[in-house]
Amino acid sequence: MNKHINLLLxxxxxLLRHRxxxxxxxxxxxxxLAPFITAIAISEGIRSQSQISxxxxxxxxxxxxxxxxxxxxxxxxxxxxxxxxxxxxxxxxVIGRGFLQNKITVIVGIKxxxxxxxxxxxxxxxxxxxNEVVVxxxxxxxxxxxxxxxxSMRGQQRKTFTVVxxxxxxxxxWGASMIFMSFKDAGELFGKQDVATDMQIYTLPGHNSEIATxxxxxxxxxxxxIQDKHxxxxxxxxxxxxxxxxxxxxYIVAFALGIPAILVASGFGLSERKKEIGxxxxxxxxxLEVLELISFxxxxxxxxxxxxxxxxxxxxxxxxxxxFLAQFFIAEISLLPQFTLPARFLPLPCFLSFFFAFILTxxxxxxxSWKASTIPPVISMK
Amino acid sequence: xxxxxxxYKYYSSHVRHEVRAIQNINLNIPRSSFVxxxxxxxxxxxxxxxxxxxxxxxxxxxxxxxxxxxxxxxxIALSRLRRGKIGFIFQDFHLIxxxxxxxxxxxxxxxxxxxxxxxxxxxRELLEKVxxxxxxxxxxxxLSGGQQQRVAIARALINNPEIIIADEPTSNIDEETSGLxxxxxxxxxxxGVTILVATHDASxxxxxxxIYTLKNGKLL
Numbered sequence: 001m002n003k004h005i006n007l008l009l010x011x012x013x014x015l016l017r018h019r020x021x022x023x024x025x026x027x028x029x030x031x032x033l034a035p036f037i038t039a040i041a042i043s044e045g046i047r048s049q050s051q052i053s054x055x056x057x058x059x060x061x062x063x064x065x066x067x068x069x070x071x072x073x074x075x076x077x078x079x080x081x082x083x084x085x086x087x088x089x090x091x092x093x094v095i096g097r098g099f100l101q102n103k104i105t106v107i108v109g110i111k112x113x114x115x116x117x118x119x120x121x122x123x124x125x126x127x128x129x130x131n132e133v134v135v136x137x138x139x140x141x142x143x144x145x146x147x148x149x150x151x152s153m154r155g156q157q158r159k160t161f162t163v164v165x166x167x168x169x170x171x172x173x174w175g176a177s178m179i180f181m182s183f184k185d186a187g188e189l190f191g192k193q194d195v196a197t198d199m200q201i202y203t204l205p206g207h208n209s210e211i212a213t214x215x216x217x218x219x220x221x222x223x224x225x226i227q228d229k230h231x232x233x234x235x236x237x238x239x240x241x242x243x244x245x246x247x248x249x250x251y252i253v254a255f256a257l258g259i260p261a262i263l264v265a266s267g268f269g270l271s272e273r274k275k276e277i278g279x280x281x282x283x284x285x286x287x288l289e290v291l292e293l294i295s296f297x298x299x300x301x302x303x304x305x306x307x308x309x310x311x312x313x314x315x316x317x318x319x320x321x322x323x324f325l326a327q328f329f330i331a332e333i334s335l336l337p338q339f340t341l342p343a344r345f346l347p348l349p350c351f352l353s354f355f356f357a358f359i360l361t362x363x364x365x366x367x368x369s370w371k372a373s374t375i376p377p378v379i380s381m382k
Numbered sequence: 383x384x385x386x387x388x389x390y391k392y393y394s395s396h397v398r399h400e401v402r403a404i405q406n407i408n409l410n411i412p413r414s415s416f417v418x419x420x421x422x423x424x425x426x427x428x429x430x431x432x433x434x435x436x437x438x439x440x441x442x443x444x445x446x447x448x449x450x451x452x453x454x455x456x457x458i459a460l461s462r463l464r465r466g467k468i469g470f471i472f473q474d475f476h477l478i479x480x481x482x483x484x485x486x487x488x489x490x491x492x493x494x495x496x497x498x499x500x501x502x503x504x505x506r507e508l509l510e511k512v513x514x515x516x517x518x519x520x521x522x523x524x525l526s527g528g529q530q531q532r533v534a535i536a537r538a539l540i541n542n543p544e545i546i547i548a549d550e551p552t553s554n555i556d557e558e559t560s561g562l563x564x565x566x567x568x569x570x571x572x573x574g575v576t577i578l579v580a581t582h583d584a585s586x587x588x589x590x591x592x593i594y595t596l597k598n599g600k601l602l
Contacts, residue, residue: 002495283490284465378437
């Protein structure tokens, strides 16, 4: 045991003695791993929020279908759907997009009582009267909006809205650019009365297929589309991870460039190392002991590099809000997201990062060390 | 104690450019003897010591140490042999540049699991013996050639070896240090250590039990 402790201590001393090499290898590891860990964290954050949104949402989503896309559904079917056996609640919504100055926003028209529980006012109140709206925290921050302020949407100046509250949401992606208003106001804003963009249908457990059959009877002459939670989850992820593939492609290029950098950096001072290994062998060290020392050095440098990479990733997300990287995962956002970026740092990717760094540094050093320690010492010492 | 049979060492795998460093060397060196190998440069002294000292393998022939054919030893067995029985002193010292004097001396003890304090004590003891008690923390570049060679000697002695193999130990150092090294080797011999030295230094020949002369890789 003392032998292994000695080798571990010597490995630590070696890293400290070769500071320049240690720093260069660490920087290479950080440069490769930090974007990877950050990307995984953002991806996991989005996945988690989409999960929350779907779980808190309705069991079924009903829309009309036009040209293979979702289309508004007339409210005339609302009462009949409500009466369907197994349906506990139906929430018609108007969801659309509009510009507040130059910023795209999501407008949700909904009855006051149907606002999701995950939405809570941090100041002011929920809308009660016509033309009152509740604005998402990040959007309010961006435009410095407070309760009592008034605004109009770009291109729709005929309606002026009054901010009566600022809300936050468990799902920061959703809440970031959202404005809640009454169903009627949203209809007027988009010039579409008596229709909803979709109806959220809450059901008793196990009744979805029966309800789908009943809806077929109710809407038999109409082209409609019904989606359950699973389908919504898939669409949700697709929407937010639109450019994930672009990131993957760029990352693979960076990764391909980074690996040789680590290999070269790990091999810095190889001739000096080779000679040192020759001296070690001449003074009685055996090959396994030499390789154990080298492995300890790589474990330590990988731990150090991966740990710093994880810290950099946490700072990247928490302090710099995923700048430059978030846009690869969430469509239509700027380089610096204007909302709190969802991110989750799970143990497995962090462990994989360490393992990956270890493999890379080992590849860069162990083969040459093994080679140097298996040839006759007199050759290594030359 | 050390015996060689028809020992050959060739360099280069191309027959046309083959260098026959040593040829048909047959030695029989008894325990506690002081053996000197002399001969002109390129005569094969260093190669012979490297092969006998297990730092290199012969192309042909066999080396026996303690009546065991060490040419058949595995890499690990050879390391064990070097660790326990042999101390090397090289012409170029072969110290590790970034380590201090005591760290260089105690380096062979690290894989033995000896803790740092004991390694330091043992290294200090040996460095004091070679007159470098005040240079424990100096790195090789802070030491003169003679001082570096004395550090190397201390390192060679750290495992209490039974065989010392010294390749031109005084060629790069001053006369005073040469004398000191010779004294140390003589003292080791009196304690039963077998000494093999390749040298041009005539002072070594005066104390040698046996002198072998090599020319063109052959014993004369």
